[in-house]
Amino acid sequence: MSEKDPYLLGYRHAEQQRLERQAIELAGESEWLFDQIGVSEGWRVVEVGCGPRGCLDLLSSRVGASGHVTGLELSKEQAETARRFAAGHHLSNVEVLAADARATGLATGAFDLATARLVLVNVPEPQRIVAEMVRFVRPGGFVALHEPDATFQRCEPPHPAQKRLLQLLDSYAQMNGIDRMIGLKVPGMLRDAGLVDLRVHPLVHVYPVGHGRRMLLLEFVENARSRLIECSLVGNDELDALTAALRRHLEDPATLVVSSLFIQAWGRVPELA
Numbered sequence: 492m493s494e495k496d497p498y499l500l501g502y503r504h505a506e507q508q509r510l511e512r513q514a515i516e517l518a519g520e521s522e523w524l525f526d527q528i529g530v531s532e533g534w535r536v537v538e539v540g541c542g543p544r545g546c547l548d549l550l551s552s553r554v555g556a557s558g559h560v561t562g563l564e565l566s567k568e569q570a571e572t573a574r575r576f577a578a579g580h581h582l583s584n585v586e587v588l589a590a591d592a593r594a595t596g597l598a599t600g601a602f603d604l605a606t607a608r609l610v611l612v613n614v615p616e617p618q619r620i621v622a623e624m625v626r627f628v629r630p631g632g633f634v635a636l637h638e639p640d641a642t643f644q645r646c647e648p649p650h651p652a653q654k655r656l657l658q659l660l661d662s663y664a665q666m667n668g669i670d671r672m673i674g675l676k677v678p679g680m681l682r683d684a685g686l687v688d689l690r691v692h693p694l695v696h697v698y699p700v701g702h703g704r705r706m707l708l709l710e711f712v713e714n715a716r717s718r719l720i721e722c723s724l725v726g727n728d729e730l731d732a733l734t735a736a737l738r739r740h741l742e743d744p745a746t747l748v749v750s751s752l753f754i755q756a757w758g759r760v761p762e763l764a
């Protein structure tokens with residue numbers, strides 16, 4: 492993985508650990524989504540951008556021994572961690588490919604479901620990933636996305652450091668063709684890709700003191716720190732001052748911390764006429 496890759500969150504060790512934690516934190520809402528779709532025994536499923544764990548275990552237990560789960564992950568290191576996770580949990584129906592979701596080489600129309608969680612919001616050319624997911628799903632099969640509008644997050648009382656840090660991430664994203672509001676757009680992207688029977692489900696959370704996601708914005712800023720500075724968006728000293736000020740504000744139990752707006756959207760590839 493190139494240091495110059497614009498992928499917003501980067502590949503620091505701390506980020507890999509955060510993703511492993513996130514897989515547990517978000518398991519309940521992904522299970523809900525897979526219930527709505529009816530993912531079951533025998534399905535052939537692809538998880539795009541699975542990171543070190545993603546939903547591989549949830550999907551594995553749903554599709555069972557007669558089904559198959561393919562994890563696709565751009566980072567060779569994350570793919571290797573995901574393989575170790577699958578082996579360590581005896582998920583014998585899971586394989587993980589180190590591959591670019593924009594050009595997977597997977598067979599056309601071969602899968603019952605393609606799903607991605609929190610991938611499109613961090614990458615340029617997200618529509619290429621959606622087009623590829625639609626291509627390798629069979630007629631009548633499903634494409635399911637779970638993406639945020641990451642500009643939505645708030646705290647109350649508001650704090651200028653939060654506003655400035657969000658602006659910095661947004662500026663970096665804009666410079667690199669990354670859309671941090673993509674959550675709101677994914678239903679339209681699925682419709683434009685030709686999917687039918689579209690469903691949309693919104694999620695917003697409040698993160699109390701001690702919650703693993705209360706400091707998420709600060710973790711994202713640390714992931715992007717060197718790139719924000721290299722792009723001359725901010726200096727090291729200003730960034731230190733901003734993060735210290737926001738940390739103090741978020742550590743105060745009186746501060747209400749509200750998440751991004753997450754959108755789960757899913758639909759079916761039309762049946763052949």
Ligand SMILES: C[S@@+](CC[C@H](N)C(=O)[O-])C[C@H]1O[C@@H](n2cnc3c(N)ncnc32)[C@H](O)[C@@H]1O
Nearest residue numbers: 540541542545564565566591592608609610614
């Ligand atoms: C924020 S992480 C989310 C991981 C996992 N989906 C989850 O919800 O826990 C996004 C992942 O997408 C991967 N990714 C980014 N661009 C990709 C691409 N073009 N093809 C495959 N994976 C990609 C990143 O390497 C990263 O592991």
